[in-house]
Amino acid sequence: xxxxxxxxxxxxxxxxxxxxxxxxxxxxxxxxxxxxxxxxxxxxxxxxxxxxxxxxxxxxxxxxxxxxxxxxxxxxxxxxxxxxxxxxxxxxxxxxxxxxxxxxxxxxxxxxxxxxxxxxxxxxxxxxxxxxxxxxxxxxxxxxxxxxxxxxxxxxxxxxxxxxxxxxxxxxxxxxxxxxxxxxxxxxxxxxxxxxxxxxxxxxxxxxxxxxxxxxxxxxxxxxxxxxxxxxxxxxxxxxxxxxxxxxxxxxxxxxxxxxxxxxxxxxxxxxxxxxxxxxxxxxxxxxxxxxxxxxxxxxxxxxxxxxxxxxxxxxxxxxxxxxxxxxxxxxxxxxxxxxxxxxxxxxxxxxxxxxxxxxxxxxxxxxxxxxxxxxxxxxxxxxxxxxxxxxxxxxxxxxxxxxxxxxxxxxxxxxxxxxxxxxxxxxxxxxxxxxxxxxxxxxxxxxxxxxxxxxxxxxxxxxxxxxxxxxxxxxxxxxxxxxxxxxxxxxxxxxxxxxxxxxxxxxxxxxxxxxxxxxxxxxxxxxxxxxxxxxxxxxxxxxxxxxxxxxxxxxxxxxxxxxxxxxxxxxxxxxxxxxxxxxxxxxxxxxxxxxxxxxxxxxxxxxxxxxxxxxxxxxxxxxxxxxxxxxxxxxxxxxxxxxxxxxxxxxxxxxxxxxxxxxxxxxxxxxxxxxxxxxxxxxxxxxxxxxxxxxxxxxxxxxxxxxxxxxxxxxxxxxxxx
Numbered sequence: 233x234x235x236x237x238x239x240x241x242x243x244x245x246x247x248x249x250x251x252x253x254x255x256x257x258x259x260x261x262x263x264x265x266x267x268x269x270x271x272x273x274x275x276x277x278x279x280x281x282x283x284x285x286x287x288x289x290x291x292x293x294x295x296x297x298x299x300x301x302x303x304x305x306x307x308x309x310x311x312x313x314x315x316x317x318x319x320x321x322x323x324x325x326x327x328x329x330x331x332x333x334x335x336x337x338x339x340x341x342x343x344x345x346x347x348x349x350x351x352x353x354x355x356x357x358x359x360x361x362x363x364x365x366x367x368x369x370x371x372x373x374x375x376x377x378x379x380x381x382x383x384x385x386x387x388x389x390x391x392x393x394x395x396x397x398x399x400x401x402x403x404x405x406x407x408x409x410x411x412x413x414x415x416x417x418x419x420x421x422x423x424x425x426x427x428x429x430x431x432x433x434x435x436x437x438x439x440x441x442x443x444x445x446x447x448x449x450x451x452x453x454x455x456x457x458x459x460x461x462x463x464x465x466x467x468x469x470x471x472x473x474x475x476x477x478x479x480x481x482x483x484x485x486x487x488x489x490x491x492x493x494x495x496x497x498x499x500x501x502x503x504x505x506x507x508x509x510x511x512x513x514x515x516x517x518x519x520x521x522x523x524x525x526x527x528x529x530x531x532x533x534x535x536x537x538x539x540x541x542x543x544x545x546x547x548x549x550x551x552x553x554x555x556x557x558x559x560x561x562x563x564x565x566x567x568x569x570x571x572x573x574x575x576x577x578x579x580x581x582x583x584x585x586x587x588x589x590x591x592x593x594x595x596x597x598x599x600x601x602x603x604x605x606x607x608x609x610x611x612x613x614x615x616x617x618x619x620x621x622x623x624x625x626x627x628x629x630x631x632x633x634x635x636x637x638x639x640x641x642x643x644x645x646x647x648x649x650x651x652x653x654x655x656x657x658x659x660x661x662x663x664x665x666x667x668x669x670x671x672x673x674x675x676x677x678x679x680x681x682x683x684x685x686x687x688x689x690x691x692x693x694x695x696x697x698x699x700x701x702x703x704x705x706x707x708x709x710x711x712x713x714x715x716x717x718x719x720x721x722x723x724x725x726x727x728x729x730x731x732x733x734x735x736x737x738x739x740x741x742x743x744x745x746x747x748x749x750x751x752x753x754x755x756x757x758x759x760x761x762x763x764x765x766x767x768x769x770x771x772x773x774x775x776x777x778x779x780x781x782x783x784x785x786x787x788x789x790x791x792x793x794x795x796x797x798x799x800x801x802x803x804x805x806x807x808x809x810x811x812x813x814x815x816x817x818x819x820x821x822x823x824x825x826x827x828x829x830x831x832x833x834x835x836x837x838x839x840x841x842x843x844x845x846x847x848x849x850x851x852x853x854x855x856x857x858x859x860x861x862x863x864x865x866x867x868x869x870x871x872x873x874x875x876x877x878x879x880x881x882x883x884x885x886x887x888x889x890x891x892x893x894x895x896x897x898x899x900x901x902x903x904x905x906x907x908x909x910x911x912x913x914x915x916x917x918x919x920x921x922x923x924x925x926x927x928x929x930x931x932x933x934x935x936x937x938x939x940x941x942x943x944x945x946x947x948x949x950x951x952x953x954x955x
Contacts, residue, residue, distance in 0.1 A: 234263055241278075250282045257282055261295065273302040273309070280312050289320040307337040311345070318352050327356045347376040351383045363390055379410045397431040414448045421445035422455055425462070435465035451482055469503040490521035497530060507534055515550070522554035525563070541578040548574065561595050568592035569602065576605075582613055603627050611640060617648050625939060632934045635666050641938065642671060652952035653943050660937050663906045678953040683750065683799045684904050687950030689759045694948055695814070698941035699897055701932075704890035707875035708833060708882070709816035714868045715836050716818045718859035723781045723822060730779055732786060737765035747793050747802050754806040754902055757949065762813045770794065776809045780821040785813070800903040804912045807902030811895035820891060826922040830884040832856075840869040842876055885922040892924065893932045901945055906937050 237256050244253035257279040264272045280295035296313035303309060314329035330349050338346065354369030367390055373383040384403045391399040401424060408420045425441035428434040442459035446452060456479045463472035473496050480492035497513035500506045511534060517527040528551055535544040548571040555564055572588035575581040586609050593602035603623050610620030621644055624637040638661050645654035658675040661667035667675065690699065696706075727733040738748045740755070751766050763784040772790035779786040787809070793802060812820045823829050835852035837843035839860065845853075860868065900909040913933060914926050924932075936942050946952050 234260060245278060245282065250285050254279075254282050254286055254288075258291075261298065269302055273299050273306070276302065277309055277312065280316060284312070284316065284319070289316065292316040293320050293322070305336075307333075307340045310337065314349075314352075318356070321359070323356045323360055327353060330356075343376055347373050347380050347383070350376065351380065351386070354383065354386060358386065358390070363393075366390065379406055381407055381410060397427055401427050401432070418445045418448040418452070418455075421448075422458065425455075425458060429458070429462050429465070435462045436468075438462040439466060439468065439471075453479065453482060456482075467503070469499050473499055486520045487524070490517040490524050490527070493517035493520060494524065494527045494530070497527065501530070501534065507538070510534065515547075518551065518554060522551070522558070523560075541574060545571065545574050545579065565592050565595040565599075568595065572605065576609065582609060585609060586613070586616070586619075598630075600627060600630055603630075607637065607640065611644065617644055620644055621940075628938060629935050632931050633664075635661075635664065638664075638666070638938070639668075651955040652946060653938075655953050656943065656946075657938055659906055660934060663910065663934070678955070680904065681800070683753065683803050684757075684902065684949065684951045686753075686757050688948065689757050690945065690948065691759070694945060695759075698944050698948075699894060699901070701890040701893040701897070703886055704816075704894060705881075705883070705887050707871060707878060708884070708887045710871045711833060711836050711868065711875065712817070712819045712829075713815040714864055714871060715832065715856055715860070716815065716822075718856050718864070719819060719822060719832065720780060720785075721859040722855050724783060725781045727782055727786075730782055730786070732767060732779070732782060732788075735767055735769070737767050737786070740766065745794065746797075746799055747789065747806070750799060750802040750806045750902075751787075751810070753803065754810045754898075757902060758807065758810055758814070758898055760810050760813045762815065762818055764810070764813050768794070776805065778812075778821040780818070785821070798908075800905050800908045801912060804899035804903035804909055808895040808899035808912075808916075811898040812891075817891050817894070820888070824920045826884045826888055826920060829888065830882060833882055833884060836868060837872050837876075840865065840872050842872050843880075888920065888922045889924050893929070893936075896929055896933055897936050897942070900933055900937060901942070901949075904951060906934065909933050909937075 237260060241253050241256045241260065244250070244256070257275065261272075261275050261279050264275050267275075276295050276299035280292050280299060283289075283292035283295055293313075293316040296309065296316045299306075299309045300313050310329060310333050314326060314333050317326035317329055330353050333341070334346070334349055341349070350369050350373035354366045354373060356366075357363075357369055358366035367387070370383045370387050370390075373380055374387070377383075384407045388400055388403045388407075391397075391403065404420060404424050404427070408417065408424070411417045411420050421441045421444045425438045425445065427438075428441060429438035439459055439462040442455055442462060445455050446459065449455070456475055460472055460475045460479070463469070463475060476492050476496050476499075480489050483489050483492070493513045494517040497510040497517065500513060501510035511531060514527040514531045514534075517524060518531075528547075531547050532544070535541075535547060548567055552564065552567050552571070555567070568588050568591040572585045572592060575585035575588055586606060589602050589606050589609065593599065593606065596602070603626050607620055607623035607627060610616035610623060613620075621641060624641045624644070627634055627637045628641075638657055642654050642657040642661065645651070645657060655675060655678055658667055658671040659679075661671050662675050700709075738745070738751070740748060740752045743749045743752050745768070747768070748766060754760070755764075764780075765782075765784055765786045767786055767788045769788060770791045773792055774790035775792050777788045779788055793805065797805075811817060819829070819832070823832065831845075831848055831852055834843055834845045834849045835856055838845055838849055838853040839857050896909070896913055899912065900906070903909055903912075910930050910933060913929050916926075916929075
């Protein structure tokens with residue numbers, strides 16, 4: 233019943249239930265032919281309004297067209313029809329009926345309605361590509377209401393497309409005048425600031441806009457940065473600093489705050505020329521984050537330019553305090569090094585300089601630069617002779633060909649009246665053929681072309697402290713010493729089997745041959761405790777050969793060493809060879825292969841229940857166990873435990889090399905001549921794949937010949953020169 237629907241529809245419409253009303257209105261309008269025209273017009277108009285509110289543009293057009301057909305003089309109907317065409321984007325119809333609305337009903341329209349009509353006419357023309365006409369219509373809309381936002385925004389879009397930024401700014405400002413809510417105003421102010429900064433290049437105006445925006449939203453990080461850029465563009469540096477401080481205050485991360493402090497320092501230094509304030513901010517940055525080096529570079533540069541050496545020293549010490557023990561070795565080293573230069577070159581404070589360079593050297597022990605500087609520095613300080621000597625000794629250990637250090641050592645020793653040490657340096661310089669006239673004369677004056685005349689022998693402490701090479705692992709040495717008797721017992725052979733039973737060993741209590749005399753001298757001086765016999769077989773060639781499996785051990789030589797060799801040559805040969813008859817090195821007379829020696833070491837560990845190994849190690853361990861009594865086993869267990877606790881690195885190859893260097897040192901000590909020691913070393917045949925190259929052996933000898941360890945042994949034996 234259509235009549236029954238009418239009050240229901242009216243109720244729905246009155247209560248805003250447009251979705252419920254819409255289908256009923258469609259039915260009523262379709263069936264309204266028999267109703268009075270006024271009622272038909274009313275129903276069509278209500279359907280148009282309802283369709284509009286629901287966004288049904290086409291349905292709204294149809295409804296208003298029907299209403300207009302019924303009554304084309306009705307102003308609301310014409311207004312509804314024009315609006316429906318506009319929303320349906322039927323631009324020609326929309327333009328026609330909006331114009332018709334103005335022509336026929338302008339007097340009946342309010343100002344807001346006229347403003348809206350002109351705005352819509354502008355939109356139509358804009359959509360039809362007629363921007364000039366569109367602008368004209370928008371202007372007319374704004375003549376009615378200068379702050380009509382849709383028209384203002386439309387003009388902004390048109391002027392932006394044309395690049396008319398002044399006009400864009402003016403329209404934006406009018407929008408700002410009526411903007412609702414703080415957030416909207418803040419956003420518009422930022423847009424205005426961007427236009428002034430980026431398009432109109434008016435940094436002051438931009439700064440003003442950003443500042444107003446920040447008055448509304450003080451913590452807007454992005455806007456703060458925009459304002460900072462504006463202040464920078466306008467050379468308003470004091471205000472720029474204020475903004476950087478505000479940005480920094482919003483940060484929680486120290487590394488970010490440090491960057492801001494550094495930036496403020498740069499502005500103060502470069503723009504405001506306030507160096508003192510700049511230094512404060514650079515230091516503040518470093519206190520916040522010591523890993524950022526730009527602030528320190530700035531401090532360093534400023535203080536250098538001001539020649540404020542005391543402040544520069546304090547800056548370096550403060551920086552060191554910031555980074556100490558943080559693991560940045562390179563930086564810490566560089567800081568100590570440069571601090572040393574400041575003390576040395578700027579303040580002439582040599583004690584402090586030396587301490588700084590010493591700290592730098594401690595951080596990079598293998599860096600020669602610090603040692604070179606320290607050597608030169610200590611040489612200028614009357615109470616630092618020992619330190620200067622130690623630095624030159626270090627430099628020569630790293631580079632035995634460093635002639636400047638030999639010459640410096642010669643002078644240091646000579647001036648200190650350490651004449652024997654100076655003589656040893658002169659001797660080594662002569663070997664290099666680099667001695668000057670004074671050094672050559674001094675060397676030749678006290679040179680002894682005969683065997684040494686020692687007043688005493690070496691103690692075990694002398695051996696360990698000054699003769700043995702530091703790379704000769706003490707635990708490996710002790711293990712080898714403990715197992716050597718057992719190894720020898722497992723290899724034992726009789727003199728008869730060695731064809732020694734019918735030969736007489738040399739009488740070392742009253743030696744007649746030069747070789748035997750040097751052999752006896754070496755035995756005594758080196759305190760060789762293992763009894764060893766010397767057999768000379770003149771019918772055979774060859775030098776010293778070990779038969780340590782015999783009881784007592786035997787050394788056999790042919791005729792090679794019986795002629796053509798000076799006593800000092802034989803002293804070197806015997807000193808080197810008998811070194812292997814000390815307990816810790818005796819095993820080398822039985823085995824020369826580092827593979828075999830490594831197997832022995834692992835077997836020794838296996839015997840006392842530590843470590844493992846292959847079948848060869850197991851077999852060797854069983855053999856060792858047969859010849860080790862309980863006392864030796866107890867000692868072995870203690871030593872192996874210490875070896876394992878110390879890391880248990882079984883570098884047998886390096887141990888063998890170090891043992892050979894020890895032997896060469898003994899040879900040098902006995903022959904007392906660098907030329908002889910070097911020449912005889914170069915004649916030694918390689919005995920294993922672990923052997924050092926001759927040039928490396930010579931290097932070790934030369935360095936030892938000018939070392940404090942060597943000097944102490946000369947003093948111990950009483951073989952120093954007498955001046």
